[in-house]
Amino acid sequence: MSEKVLMKGNEAFAEAAILGGSRYYFGYPITPQNEIPEYMSRELPKRGGAFLQAESELGAINMAYGASASGGRVFITSSSPGIALMQEGLSFLSSAEVPLVVLAVCRGGPGIGGIHPGQADYLQVTRGGGNGDYKVPVFAPSSIQEAVDLIYESVELSDYWQNPFLVFTDGILAQMMEPVVLPDPRPEMKNEDIKKHKPWAITGYGDDDSKRAVVKSLRMVPDDLEKHVEKLFEKYARAEKELVRVETLGVEDADIVFVAFGTVARITKEAIELLADRGIKAGLIRPISLWPFPYGAFDLITDKTKVVISAELSMGQLIQDVKIGVGKRFPIGLINRTGGIIPTSLEIANRAESILKAGS
Amino acid sequence: MEQVFAYTKGMVRTDTSYCPGCAHGIAHRLIMETLDEMGRLGSTIGVAPIGCSVQAHKFMNVDMCESAHGRAPAVATGIRRVHPDKLVFTYQGDGDLASIGTGEIIHAAARGEKISTFFINNGIYGMTGGQMAPTTLIGQRSTTSQSGRTVEQAGAPMRVCELLATLDGAVYIERVALNSPANINKAKKAVRRAFEVQEKGLGFSLVEFLSTCPTDWGLAPADAMKWVSEKMIPYYPLGVFKSPEGGQA
Ligand SMILES: Cc1ncc(C[n+]2csc(CCOP(=O)(O)OP(=O)(O)O)c2C)c(N)n1
Numbered sequence: 001m002s003e004k005v006l007m008k009g010n011e012a013f014a015e016a017a018i019l020g021g022s023r024y025y026f027g028y029p030i031t032p033q034n035e036i037p038e039y040m041s042r043e044l045p046k047r048g049g050a051f052l053q054a055e056s057e058l059g060a061i062n063m064a065y066g067a068s069a070s071g072g073r074v075f076i077t078s079s080s081p082g083i084a085l086m087q088e089g090l091s092f093l094s095s096a097e098v099p100l101v102v103l104a105v106c107r108g109g110p111g112i113g114g115i116h117p118g119q120a121d122y123l124q125v126t127r128g129g130g131n132g133d134y135k136v137p138v139f140a141p142s143s144i145q146e147a148v149d150l151i152y153e154s155v156e157l158s159d160y161w162q163n164p165f166l167v168f169t170d171g172i173l174a175q176m177m178e179p180v181v182l183p184d185p186r187p188e189m190k191n192e193d194i195k196k197h198k199p200w201a202i203t204g205y206g207d208d209d210s211k212r213a214v215v216k217s218l219r220m221v222p223d224d225l226e227k228h229v230e231k232l233f234e235k236y237a238r239a240e241k242e243l244v245r246v247e248t249l250g251v252e253d254a255d256i257v258f259v260a261f262g263t264v265a266r267i268t269k270e271a272i273e274l275l276a277d278r279g280i281k282a283g284l285i286r287p288i289s290l291w292p293f294p295y296g297a298f299d300l301i302t303d304k305t306k307v308v309i310s311a312e313l314s315m316g317q318l319i320q321d322v323k324i325g326v327g328k329r330f331p332i333g334l335i336n337r338t339g340g341i342i343p344t345s346l347e348i349a350n351r352a353e354s355i356l357k358a359g360s
Numbered sequence: 361m362e363q364v365f366a367y368t369k370g371m372v373r374t375d376t377s378y379c380p381g382c383a384h385g386i387a388h389r390l391i392m393e394t395l396d397e398m399g400r401l402g403s404t405i406g407v408a409p410i411g412c413s414v415q416a417h418k419f420m421n422v423d424m425c426e427s428a429h430g431r432a433p434a435v436a437t438g439i440r441r442v443h444p445d446k447l448v449f450t451y452q453g454d455g456d457l458a459s460i461g462t463g464e465i466i467h468a469a470a471r472g473e474k475i476s477t478f479f480i481n482n483g484i485y486g487m488t489g490g491q492m493a494p495t496t497l498i499g500q501r502s503t504t505s506q507s508g509r510t511v512e513q514a515g516a517p518m519r520v521c522e523l524l525a526t527l528d529g530a531v532y533i534e535r536v537a538l539n540s541p542a543n544i545n546k547a548k549k550a551v552r553r554a555f556e557v558q559e560k561g562l563g564f565s566l567v568e569f570l571s572t573c574p575t576d577w578g579l580a581p582a583d584a585m586k587w588v589s590e591k592m593i594p595y596y597p598l599g600v601f602k603s604p605e606g607g608q609a
Contacts, residue, residue: 054467059437067442070405072441209369216426
């Protein structure tokens with residue numbers, strides 16, 4: 001591990017992917033993640049990899065598919081409209097069981113929206129976003145350090161699960177600077193070793209065509225397709241057990257339980273302190289994995305709680321999972337901003353207090 | 361007895377799924393025979409996007425992947441960046457390459473991507489049942505140009521070789537036809553040259569095959585071959601549009 005270094009989010013994310021073993025990056029410029037392709041264009045050629053500025057996000061995701069289908073470790077990044085263009089590709093990779101790590105730096109929408117931070121792609125990233133029955137595990141860091149660790153880990157996880165992995169963040173983490181400890185570099189995967197780790201990869205079979213590899217998605221016969229999707233869903237069922245990540249804070253005896261992720265969770269932690277000064281006990285469920293969603297954490301909420309509040313940068317998207325987690329046990333409130341506006345801790349505390357009072 | 365013909369190791373020993381009189385099978389064999397002769401079957405990776413030939417991996421005896429509609433040149437780019445020592449090719453239809461995938465093919469060519477593209481121009485969307493393609497001829501009927509394509513409504517058919525030949529990164533561009541034994545022999549030489557250009561690392565290469573779709577053209581196989589000679593070749597002239605030696609058609 002490195003000493004503590006002060007790094008800008010985007011550069012730390014890029015370095016984390018390289019240290020994690022990614023050597024291929026394909027991307028198209030979009031704010032607020034441009035420092036990542038810039039960093040990769042400088043670093044990857046020096047470190048035995050390749051950078052390519054794609055003609056579009058359609059190009060980028062499909063280059064990523066080709067590079068990964070042939071055994072390379074690939075990291076790509078984009079922001080909302082670009083991630084939208086990648087959805088056909090993510091569906092395809094999931095179907096073809098090809099690994100990939102994607103960092104989505106969410107901004108305000110809909111349409112071209114704006115460049116300021118948002119979480120309004122929550123349903124897109126957690127519900128698929130592309131066509132068909134498939135799942136993409138999604139992690140939502142709330143500090144640069146956590147993002148670095150999750151990106152680093154996702155490189156290995158996506159290889160293991162043979163599935164794309166998403167890390168979902170926003171322009172605040174991407175653009176600010178924080179001290180981080182960088183992990184040790186993973187040993188590089190040489191081309192000669194690809195087949196040892198990824199027997200399915202298309203690398204050219206050499207002398208023995210009985211080892212011929214095919215990476216595919218199409219299943220023309222409904223029986224075959226149903227079996228294939230069922231096999232994918234056995235994998236997803238296992239992922240739902242093994243990939244859940246959550247942080248909880250003072251949930252057990254709280255009057256208010258907040259549910260918030262990423263940047264908003266950080267601000268909410270401050271709001272919880274402000275509420276404590278006013279004699280109101282508030283706790284937090286911070287989903288780190290957005291899919292699989294930590295519904296189990298809601299069992300920690302005790303009957304003492306009067307309201308569960310979803311705090312989010314969207315018009316009521318996270319709240320849909322909060323409703324599933326809460327069921328009919330507690331009233332549910334929403335504190336949200338959109339369009340790229342970040343609520344202050346004071347705004348969250350004040351609005352939470354009024355929701356609490358309105359309910360009692 | 362002297363053996364005068366052998367089945368190429370490049371083709372999997374199975375029946376293809378193509379319609380009678382469709383020239384996909386001929387193009388498959390030319391490409392695979394060439395790789396076999398070059399001793400490169402085990403060190404080649406192919407990409408077949410959506411279209412009638414999306415399942416080319418069932419017939420072509422090389423490592424292959426499918427790709428989304430139009431995206432094969434991007435997929436091949438990714439593969440080639442990981443494996444600069446392998447031959448990488450795409451095998452694309454005209455709806456795929458000249459319509460939904462124009463961005464990917466133009467930029468792969470412009471970058472001088474060291475891949476070879478085999479472009480099957482049958483003037484129609486085969487897999488989806490005969491809709492108009494960017495290459496459908498003026499006056500030609502399709503299920504979405506039922507009285508025949510007009511310039512007013514759909515513009516003039518696109519000549520892909522001529523377009524791509526304007527790009528510096530495109531090093532070898534040739535149009536061939538699969539309508540006669542003589543032209544099929546020429547087509548095979550073009551395939552060989554495309555792979556050789558790639559082997560030498562010179563840049564992007566593309567061979568366009570004027571091909572047939574008897575089913576969606578509503579023609580018998582022999583008449584479909586005649587249609588290629590009489591209608592397609594006059595609009596899509598055969599020849600070399602770009603070569604490393606600077607030869608022009
Ligand atoms: C994104 C997307 N749009 C449309 C389709 C439907 N589609 C499948 S194949 C095809 C056209 C194929 O025509 P062509 O590329 O000319 O190849 P051919 O089948 O004639 O060999 C279309 C439009 C698709 N699969 N994906």
